[in-house]
Amino acid sequence: xxxxALDAEVLVIGSGAGGAPTAAVLAEAGFxxxxxxxxxxxxxxxxxxxxxxxxxRQYRSGGVTAALGFPAIxxxxxxxxxxxxxVNSGLYRRPPENVLARWRRDHGLVDFDxxxxxxxxxEIELELSVQTVPGELTAASDALRRGADRLGWxxxxxxxxxxxxxGASATDGRxxxxxxxxxxxxxxxxxxxMTGYRVDRLVLDGRRATRALGRDPDGRAITVDFAHVVxxxxxxxxxxxxxxxxxxxxxxxxxxxxxxxxxxxxxxEEINVADDVAVHQVSEFAPDLSFGGSASGPGLAAxxxxxxxxxxxxxxxxxxxxxxxxxxxxxxxxxxxxxxRGLRDPLVTYRLTRRDRAMLGRGLARLALLTLEAxxxxxxxxxxxxxxxxxxxxxxxxxxxxALARASVMTVHLCSTVPIGEGPTAPTDSHGLVRGTxxxxxxxxxxLPDAPGVNPQGSVxxxxxxxxxxxxxxxxxxx
Amino acid sequence: MPTxxxxxxxxxxxxxxxxxxxxxxxxxxxxxxxxxxxxRVAGLPSPMRIGVGVVSVVVGGAGRLVGTSRLVRGVTxxxxxxxxxxxxxxxxxxxxxxxxxxxxxxxxxxxxxxxx
Numbered sequence: 001x002x003x004x005a006l007d008a009e010v011l012v013i014g015s016g017a018g019g020a021p022t023a024a025v026l027a028e029a030g031f032x033x034x035x036x037x038x039x040x041x042x043x044x045x046x047x048x049x050x051x052x053x054x055x056x057r058q059y060r061s062g063g064v065t066a067a068l069g070f071p072a073i074x075x076x077x078x079x080x081x082x083x084x085x086x087v088n089s090g091l092y093r094r095p096p097e098n099v100l101a102r103w104r105r106d107h108g109l110v111d112f113d114x115x116x117x118x119x120x121x122x123e124i125e126l127e128l129s130v131q132t133v134p135g136e137l138t139a140a141s142d143a144l145r146r147g148a149d150r151l152g153w154x155x156x157x158x159x160x161x162x163x164x165x166x167g168a169s170a171t172d173g174r175x176x177x178x179x180x181x182x183x184x185x186x187x188x189x190x191x192x193x194m195t196g197y198r199v200d201r202l203v204l205d206g207r208r209a210t211r212a213l214g215r216d217p218d219g220r221a222i223t224v225d226f227a228h229v230v231x232x233x234x235x236x237x238x239x240x241x242x243x244x245x246x247x248x249x250x251x252x253x254x255x256x257x258x259x260x261x262x263x264x265x266x267x268x269e270e271i272n273v274a275d276d277v278a279v280h281q282v283s284e285f286a287p288d289l290s291f292g293g294s295a296s297g298p299g300l301a302a303x304x305x306x307x308x309x310x311x312x313x314x315x316x317x318x319x320x321x322x323x324x325x326x327x328x329x330x331x332x333x334x335x336x337x338x339x340x341r342g343l344r345d346p347l348v349t350y351r352l353t354r355r356d357r358a359m360l361g362r363g364l365a366r367l368a369l370l371t372l373e374a375x376x377x378x379x380x381x382x383x384x385x386x387x388x389x390x391x392x393x394x395x396x397x398x399x400x401x402x403a404l405a406r407a408s409v410m411t412v413h414l415c416s417t418v419p420i421g422e423g424p425t426a427p428t429d430s431h432g433l434v435r436g437t438x439x440x441x442x443x444x445x446x447x448l449p450d451a452p453g454v455n456p457q458g459s460v461x462x463x464x465x466x467x468x469x470x471x472x473x474x475x476x477x478x479x
Numbered sequence: 480m481p482t483x484x485x486x487x488x489x490x491x492x493x494x495x496x497x498x499x500x501x502x503x504x505x506x507x508x509x510x511x512x513x514x515x516x517x518x519r520v521a522g523l524p525s526p527m528r529i530g531v532g533v534v535s536v537v538v539g540g541a542g543r544l545v546g547t548s549r550l551v552r553g554v555t556x557x558x559x560x561x562x563x564x565x566x567x568x569x570x571x572x573x574x575x576x577x578x579x580x581x582x583x584x585x586x587x588x589x590x591x592x593x594x595x
Contacts, residue, residue: 052579061522064572068526072564299579306567306574309500313586316578345524408567 004222008034008192011212011226013199013241016083017457018444018464019232020178020186021124025468026230027191029476034224035186036197036214038233039080044175049087049275050295058087065236067335067350073259074410075348077234081195082178084234085457088412089277089295090160090175092130093454094121095462096287103449107421110430111470120465121458127181128161133170133279139271140293140323141170141278147374148291153284158292158455160279171276197222202229202245207438209245228475230432232444232464235414236337239446240346242418242427243339247434250427255335255350256416256451259409260328261364261383262294264304264312265376270320272296278323282370287330287453289363291370294324304382307408311388312380325371327363328411330453331356337417352404360409361402365395383407413456418446420463431470432463443467484532488539490517495551496569497588501577504588508581515576516569534565 009032012023019035027033040057047054055063060079066072078084097114104112124130137145141157148155162173174180187193196217203211212224231238239252278293294300298319305312315322335350352360368379368389379389384406387397418427418434427435432447434440445460447467452459493516497509504512520531542550554562577584583591 052576061524061527062519064519064522064527064568065524066527068530297579298582299575299577302574302578303571306570309570309574309586315586317583317585317591319578319582340526343525343529345526347526348524 004216004220005225006034006222007225008032009227010034011036011224011229012232013212013229014083014232014234014237014444015081015178015183015193016078016232016234016444017085017178017460018234019230020082020085020182021461021464022230022232022443022468023186023191023193024182024189025465026472027186027189029472033186033191035183035191035193036199036224037081037193037195038198039078039195041081041179041195042086044086044177044180050297050300051275052299054087065348067255067257067348069335069350069352071405071407071409073257073350074408075257075414076412077236077414081193082183085177086175086179088457090162090177091158091279091455092125092128092161092458093158094118095452095459096454099452107419107426107449108423109420110422112430117462117466120462124458124461124465128176129163130159130161132157132159133162133173134164135169137280138170138273138276138278139269140273140296141280143265143267143271143323143371143374143376144278144280144282144291144293144325147370147372148282148284150373151370153282153370155280155282155284157279158281170279171273199224199241200244201241202440204246204437207436209437209440228439228441228471230441230443230471232442235417235445236346236348238442238444239337239417240339242434242442243346247436247440249436250425252337252346252417254416254419255337255348255414256448257331257335257350257411258328258413258451258453259331259352259356259360259411260326261360261407261409262304262324262326263364263368263371263382264301264315264322264324264380265371265374266315266318266378266380267321267323267376271323272298272301272320274298278325285366289359289366290328291363291367292326292328294326296322296324300324305380307382307384307406308380308386315378315380325367327360327367329356329359329363330451357404360404360407361399364402365399368395368398413451415445415448415456415460416450418442419449420447421449432467441467441471484520484528485535485539486517486521488535489520489531491547492535492538492542492551493517493569493573495547496566497573499548499551500570500573501588503585504577505590508577508588511580512573512576516572519572530561531565531568534561538562538565
């Protein structure tokens with residue numbers, strides 16, 4: 001039985017970094033836009049950032065999700081109005097020009113002008129108030145900077161999409177996430193946002209999708225009739241939805257991530273900021289390898305120590321002097337997302353290459369060196385059997401005992417499961433139109449041809465705005 | 480009626496893992512942690528939930544044979560495929576919960592003085 005029958009000219013599925021700008025551009029161009037978001041609306045300030053409560057309310061599956069493999073890679077997905085932009089660190093990087101050049105060259109992208117994309121970046125940065133933090137860096141950020149400077153390694157502060165009250169400190173910012181920016185723009189222009197609505201699949205009539213089938217917040221069946229649909233569920237949910245709808249060709253076979261390994265570093269002074277992250281990043285070895293700060297609240301610090309708890313555990317009693325850092329790599333590996341008949345959620349896998357494994361081990365050792373140079377008194381790498389690193393001489397033990405199978409590997413950057421391109425294996429065209437369809441588009445992190453080696457959300461938003469504008473032009477030209 | 484994943488087996492195993500790792504955690508806190516683990520496992524993505532369910536049945540069966548406490552002592556330090564991931568999941572959830580809810584807790588689970 002169907003509880004609700006909805007309709008819209010354009011259905012946008014998902015409200016994160018892809019869906020929200022898409023909805024705003026289309027609504028402001030005069031389209032009748034309906035945004036369906038599976039997660040709830042949670043206003044900023046209602047939950048403590050990086051807390052378990054936030055994971056309960058704003059992450060898919062409470063933040064406990066993993067790509068299976070050897071080892072499994074833990075990942076997180078936002079599941080709320082605004083998607084990942086509500087829960088991440090708000091760190092922003094433009095897509096690097098060499099990355100754009102690689103995408104255009106290797107994937108035959110058309111109408112892919114760098115100046116146009118960077119002009120869109122200008123707009124996004126203005127809309128989101130992208131800026132560096134005011135006043136002094138947090139102690140955890142400053143430690144990264146100090147360690148890198150002592151080693152002569154390139155480092156800089158990553159700007160964030162934040163606004164700060166006059167005279168505020170580095171931790172007083174308020175995120176300019178999608179619920180504060182593009183979603184209000186979409187609704188102000190007449191778009192509708194409905195939260196708690198899940199879309200299970202699209203119904204196709206030949207090349208044309210005509211209806212979405214899903215569930216309302218009470219689990220009752222709904223239908224949505226539309227003229228056009230833009231799928232923006234993120235790099236895991238978007239390919240799963242397309243596959244459940246029968247659109248399987250080259251979809252979900254090229255998952256790309258930035259795998260990371262972590263360590264906890266203990267300092268003589270109090271350094272822990274429970275509800276924020278370090279904003280400095282070390283780019284000396286980029287794009288292959290980069291270092292930065294992770295959320296380090298006491299629960300997450302305990303997690304970072306958990307692989308060798310019998311030896312590392314006592315450090316948690318001094319958690320105010322602990323902070324967590326990561327080493328992230330550009331991976332050569334690839335993963336898959338597969339919808340499985342009868343299961344609500346897709347099966348996600350990822351395979352690291354031999355080079356990836358070596359790079360992660362090397363990265364962890366360099367990160368440990370960096371934190372020692374920054375003044376850490378003890379360093380606790382996150383893998384089973386790791387030594388406590390107190391001096392440079394201990395790094396040899398670290399490298400000798402590191403095995404990725406014993407490490408906690410995770411990622412927060414997922415992309416490239418439905419990449420744009422003009423080659424025979426590209427599931428969408430250069431603007432995200434799904435091949436074999438006339439009105440199904442994708443406009444989120446799935447579209448990135450590969451992992452950009454920097455925080456990807458700036459790239460996702462720039463592509464989303466570009467593609468949404470192309471959609472407007474295409475439809476208006478045809479009518 | 481039996482459930483899948485088997486909540487009872489997972490709760491029993493989680494309780495023993497937490498008791499093994501954090502022996503001085505007060506019983507009422509341990510119960511809260513075990514309930515949290517149960518909620519998180521129930522909310523896992525379907526493929527992970529099935530995997531955890533299968534492993535929990537195998538581990539539960541082994542626990543019936545040798546005793547759950549003894550089994551936990553045996554498996555917590557060993558990198559057994561599947562079982563090792565199960566232990567790591569339970570351990571990760573429990574540590575994250577304990578120090579998120581009660582930050583000033585000793586590594587043994589004993590509440591420290593800074594908390595009221």
